[in-house]
Amino acid sequence: MKISTKGRYGLTIMIELAKKYGEGPISLKTIAQANDLSEHYLEQLISPLRNAGLVKSVRGAYGGYILADLPSQITSGDVIRVLEGPITPVEGIEDEEPAKRELWIRIRDAIKGVLDNTTLEDLASHSEDGQTDAYMFYI
Template structure:
């Protein structure tokens, strides 16, 4: 979210993100590595280096980020479910969650948090 807010600006260091949000820089390094490998963020080396989103926040969905950091979106392992009715229910729940995440962009999340006095903190 921090990179989305600063999209179009100079690269943002993880140290500055960590300080702004009271997070561990080491934790952020663990998050940014798979995002960089997947092509959602790019790193810039040098004295004024850091990280930027590789695409505009309007083109990156919450689903993109969550799948990269957490894997497939599934609230439970329903494939093992013996009851076909329950299995169908879990599939519908999974699909509904995926639809919301895939239709919510980082720009949407930034707009929602800037519309209120309290900003959201998204934990993964």
């Protein structure tokens, strides 16, 4: 499984919203400028996140987007699944011989474990304090 720019930039949006949680809506323009990303591309990514109930939009002159839940309640797995689909290292696991099937299942479960146990709160606080070794992920 390879995470595309959809997943990476979508996670960037969500982390930025988590950093500003409780401060009101944040515009995609602000997020795009802060991360040197295309605002147009972020507009394409926000729609599925909103449809999945992960973000809410606020209209008006001071509108933008806010998280639909606490940053501690939204995982990176939630975001990746919305934008990338199911977490599967290979297609057709059920057709593999038992030894290989077990390997692919263990890899899938390890990836799911990391994604589902890493919240937006974890990622937002990690990037704010500037520590690069705060989390060790073992797969």
